Amino acid sequence: MMSIMPLTLTDVVSSCKQNIVSDMGGEKVMLNVKSGNYYNLGQIGGRIWDCIHDPVSVGALVDRLTEEFDVDDSACAEQVFSFLEQLRGEGLLLVNEENKNAANV
Amino acid sequence: MEKQTKKSWQQPQLEVLN
Numbered sequence: 001m002m003s004i005m006p007l008t009l010t011d012v013v014s015s016c017k018q019n020i021v022s023d024m025g026g027e028k029v030m031l032n033v034k035s036g037n038y039y040n041l042g043q044i045g046g047r048i049w050d051c052i053h054d055p056v057s058v059g060a061l062v063d064r065l066t067e068e069f070d071v072d073d074s075a076c077a078e079q080v081f082s083f084l085e086q087l088r089g090e091g092l093l094l095v096n097e098e099n100k101n102a103a104n105v
Numbered sequence: 106m107e108k109q110t111k112k113s114w115q116q117p118q119l120e121v122l123n
Contacts, residue, residue: 029122040120048117071114079116086119 007084007095009059009077014094015052015087032092039090044069045083055099058084 007013020031028046030039041049047068051061062077069076087093 038122040122042115042118042120044115045117045119065114068112069114070111076114083117083119090119090121092119 004088007058007081007088009062010057012055012057012096012099013052013061013084014055014099015049016092016094019092021049030092032090035091037090039092048080048083052093055094 016032018032018034020033022029023046027043028041028049030041030049031037032039048061048065051064056064058077058080062073062080065071065080066073066076071079084093088095
């Protein structure tokens, strides 16, 4: 059985497109059409979701966020990793080869 | 060069609200 490796800064991620996303009071909420589950991404999570619409490396994502927000690199990276793993656990994140597979569907 | 004001940061959380 293949275990899922933790994300690294060089991994390329993008958002799964089978979702309906809406802004509510500055926070982003999302319905996963496939599972029927409903999520609140919050404000920062919503910004991250926007940034990963197209495939981007985790390192580039962290760089972009540290330029935009008042947070240091290490704290940002740690928290972004945690958030991306949450998305991944819910089946909302495409990682590396999954991006190419999704593009071919 | 004028320093750009950065937005405040909060830890991102995925809240699962079927």
